[in-house]
Structures are given as structure tokens and as C-alpha cells.
Amino acid sequence: MQIEAINQSYSSEIACVVLCCRVFIKSAKAEELERFVVLHEIDWNEVYKLSALQRIRPVVYHVLVNHKIPVPASNLSQFYNYCRVHSAFAFERRMESARIQQLLLQHQIPARMYKGLDFTITAYGGDIAMREFTDIDMIVDQQHLPALAAVMIAEGYTSKQLNYFNRFPAHFVEGRKDICFEKRQSNGRLFCFEFHYKPTGYLVDLPLAFSDVLGPDYLSSAQPISRQQYYELMLINHGASDYYPNLRSLIDMVLLARDESWQIPAVLQRHEQLGNILIDRLLKGSLVEGRNKCADVLAEQLLTSTALGFNKIAAMRIRFLKSPRTLLKALHFLLLPNEEDINRTHWPYFHLYYFIKPFRLLKKHFRALVGGKAMAGGN
């Protein structure tokens, strides 16, 4: 898609953000960006907002500053202030993750860095602040979860999922892919750890475990996760699980692949193809665009910076269904209790919560409906 077409159909601000991404991955020249900025009226507050929604503020700032793009100083400092805080926080998270990893090892709990920090080092040339991220992710074995929870609690971390995990561990492990802990620091910053014991959530129709991608010694290996392994993991994470939710996810894939072509598992090929179509359209400005309904929906969502609604996610999942069994799983998922249900009331058996969840969801929707009407009435 040409930048001018994005400008005409959407806005000059999203066109500018997309062009920054193209300059970053070197599919466009800085002169093109400079020319675009000079020739169009751009609301830089909107560019900042879109960059935040697309989770690429460090990338956009890097491009704007290093190529001396004419941006009002106040807007540039908006980016600068964010990036400064982000880099300090990234450093702190790296130190804390190394400390926790060491601590877990002392308790015979092997944990491997994953996504976030580790991924950024691999894909973004070692600069941990170049990619927006919030959580600290690690891979662990599910058999170590009770001991891991004890260590994290002893370190002052809390988890909203702990009650669920302690009361119904087997259901928790089946229904979720990770357990999360958080702790607010004295400076107000929040450290959030996500310990993943499988790569995909309950609904994702992929028969892949960490050992399939990283090998049987995936927790003990001294080797860092390679670009190819990350490429597969990110196809699972960005592609199969999240349907490329933002421009950052596309940049991640481009930086990992670096024009290499790897043999990837057959179950991931459709997700790779979808990602490549989006990359061609949005980040490489391909003139020839293959028709693909999913790519149309996702490109629209990316260019309008809106999240996929429930209906569109459901439609997307149905398109990627491997078997009718997954459809049944999706229906099961709707009823499957989560920590919110477990924390709300105390029932002796897990299956009793299946009656609670629909009631809670209906109440929530009813409240939203009433709230919406009240607001409409107020107008």
C-alpha cells in the first residue's frame, strides 16, 4: 500500500507512523519521510498517540531524531520523555529479572528468559529500550509452579491468580498458559512477571509445546533462543494467538526474519503467510497485493489503530480452525471460570463455577447496557 493511499484513506498521522516504521526497517528512505512531513499538515500529538497505541514510540523517536525530521520541539520532547523513562525501566526490569532467575535457580527451579527483554536483545540489535514492553516473561515447567509461587510470594510479589491456582491447580494449568505476579516498587513502577508453561492459550488451535520449538532441553539449554526459534515463537504469539495486533508485531517479524527463509512447522505456515501479507502491504508498500479476507480485516484494524472486536476475533478464529473440536473448545471457554470468578465467591467444587461465570457476564453486560442508556439519557 502506498503511503499516499494510506494518507488519503485514513490520515496523514497514521501514514507518518507507517512511514517511520518503513524507514526503521529500511524499506523506505528518510528523505521520503522528510518530504511527507514537509508536504502534509501533521498533528504530532496524534502521531504520538498512534505510536503509543501501536507500541512503537522508541522506534518512531529513533527515526525522527536520527534522520533529523522537522518535528516541533514540544512534540519531540514528548517522545523523548517517554523513551527516557522506558529505558530506565527496561534497565531495572532486566536487573530484576536476572535476580529472580538466579533466585529461582537456587530453589532448583530453572527459568528461561522469553519474549520482552530477551527477545528485544535478539531482534533489536541488543538495545533493550528500542522495543516497548511491559511484562517480564519467563518459561518454566508447570511442575515447578507451586514452588515458584512460594518464592515469588516470599519476595513480596502478589498474584490475583494464586487463589485459583492453589485451589484448583489442574484446572488452572489446563485453562491458562501462564501465571502472573506483580510488585510495585518504592519508585511507583510495577514489575510484572509472567511465567509461561505453554506457548499458547486455551483457545489457540496449535498442537505445539515449548519443547517442539526449543528442543527437549528447552529449560536447561545454555544457548540463547535463536532468531529462527524466536521467529516460530513469535508466529505463535503474534500470529496465531494475537493476530498481529499492532505495528510492533510486524516490525518484530521483519527484524527476526531479516530476509531469511526458514522451514517452519506446517501448522504455522498460514499464520506466517498472513503476517507476510500484512508486512508487504503496510511495511514494504508492495504494489501487488494478494487478496486475503483476514489480512483486509487486520490491515484495517492496524491503520485505524483499533482493537479487534469480539465478533471479528471469533470470525478470525473460525477461519483458522483446524477441527470442529476447537469450536467446542471455544464454547467451553465462554463458560470456563477464571480467577475473577474464583476470587468472587467460595464454592467447594470447580464445576460449580461454570454456573457463576455466565451470571457474572450477563450482569456485566446488563450494567454496561444500563450505564450506556444512562449516558445517552444524560445527553
Place this chain on the structure above:
Amino acid sequence: MNLENIVCRKEEKFMISNLGDEVVLMDIQQGHYININPVGSAIWNKLSAPVAVKDLINLLVDEYGISTAQCESDTLNFLQKLRQHDMLNVQ
């Protein structure tokens, strides 16, 4: 420190990131956050391999078109600061 010294940045104890045209570092042991301004960052980026101070100054004079005397004074001052923070190897 003098013009004949060979200098090279010390990276092992720092986490480093580029913030546009600035370099930011965190001292892993002390937890200190260090922000180097754009000119300092340009010098820092030239210190990735060992270089003689006089050659470094010549490079900067060519790049920024400033007087040798001014450049010498500012650069030595900056290198001293790096040394104080244990960010520089000097031979």
C-alpha cells in the same frame, strides 16, 4: 590523561541504550542511571575500539569544524568524567 593515551570505553558493567542521538547507561552494580548528551554520545560511540586521544580529537575537529584547542579541552574534560565513573580504559 594526555594526548598520547589510548582510550576505549568500558562496557562490561553497564547496560546501554540509544535514546535518539543520546546514549543512556545503567551501572549494573550501583544501579546508577547515566545520560550522555548528544556530543558526549558521539564521542562515546567513537570509543568502541581503542583509539589515541589525539586521533579522537582530530576526528572530532574534522566532524564538528571546531578549533583544536577548544576540542582538546572539552574532550579531555569529558574523558576525565568517563574515567571518574569507571567507564573508560586508559593505556
